[in-house]
Amino acid sequence: MTTIADLNDKWAAYAGPGGWNDPDMLEVGNGGMTYQEYRAHFSIWALAKVLLILAPTSYIFSLAFICAEFVISRYQSAPLLIGCDVRNLTAETLEILSNAEVIAINQGHSLGVQGRKVQASDVDGCRQVHCSCASDVDLIGLDLIRLLRVWAGPLSGNRLAVAFWNRCSKVATITASWEALGLESGIRVSVRDLWQHKLVAEDAVSSFSAGVDIHDCQLYIFTPFTVSRSVE
Template sequence: RYKTCAKAQPGSLGHEEQDAKTFASWGIDYLKYDNCNNGDTKPLQRYPDMSKALMQAGRPIFFNLCEWGDMHPARWGAAYGNSWRTTNDIEDTWDSMTSMADQNEVWAEYARPGGWNDPDMLEVGNGGMTNDEYIVHFSIWAISKAPLIIGCDVRHMSQDTYDILANKEVIAVNQDPLGVQGKKVRMEGSSEIWAAPLTGYRTAVLLLNRHAKDEAQITAHWDDIGLPAGTAVDARDLWLHKTLDTKFTDKMSFNVTPHAARMFVLTPLKSQMD
């Protein structure tokens, strides 16, 4: 009776138990349960039904609740699934991508291991943004601990696209076991600083220039990003893949080109940790 979003295949509504067991028998690891053609059923009825069916299916399946953020699922999604869409559908444009990031950031305090805010899939490689803009996209999703779901055709990706999607250092920030979603800690004009604590007393920092034409000097102060005053750190540049020669204390400042970002992991010097 009900159809999937493509309106071609049968949907799971009313057949949750049957479909969950079928998915498990197929070896499915991840289920995105979308909001199309829902027969006007409420999310808080529909998603618990599928959640219960999946838990009884005999296989661990990651459950993504995709009701487009309508009923603020960050408030209740963790009881039923592993991630929840906080936004409507993303488009392959700078304005759409940054809007998704902004909407998702509001719910940061609700994210934790086992339950994540999802600002929708990655558009990296689909051609609508510049390489620098895709680096911004991937960096924000990573520091936001968002699910990194590739949205391009992996059979035909360019080397630039591969280099972004396969950046192990940025992925490591996303997968850090502490599981704290990054937040905007300072905004000045078109400049933003995002930060997130990591395991090992480290801190992930993203310096983002949202201006379309002008370069910006962006300074991250330790009191904004949660480091104690006087802390000296090593700075690892995650896109240049190198540890900078400079040891930074109390602040770090960089020029960032338009619609671009610099991303770092800061590690307190060992002498201070003893």
């Protein structure tokens, strides 16, 4: 999942109406990942701005085929396919897949801009020293080994969707600078947490920090009090 996200990010600048990147279907609910990893998966896929389609596993490929012409001709976007069996969802899986605020990030196609990685950092113990995928390092760059990531993308109303993604094996604090987000340093911003469904900062200036659990992702909406941003 992380490799697909990294490769999808590499081509973010080329995505938009008429040709969207396809990060493949969601694995949320299929087993093999923790709740935090599933939440990170859904957050990053939503930020990548792809069309949301729900279907039971047994029908998923036929549904995708039936919908293909509609998807390609109307939305020009890769389908965000829920790959688990929706007839047998656990409470945790349903909680993730039905988060209306996260889905709203995904549905914001009007600007035609895919979210992308804007900052990567590391601290002691949060750096991928050994990588078995040398070709991916060549494709993606050295930021592959920096495991504390900030992704962002513009929304309507001059807002930003911002994800703090901790790919480290320990809890870490991630800080997003206004410079990385394309905001002027003096801009005041309110911050809403889309997983906690509440405002977590009313007047942030120059940067915003949050603790993020192991392999988890916090997803926010940043609303500047004064319009000034350049994340595109």
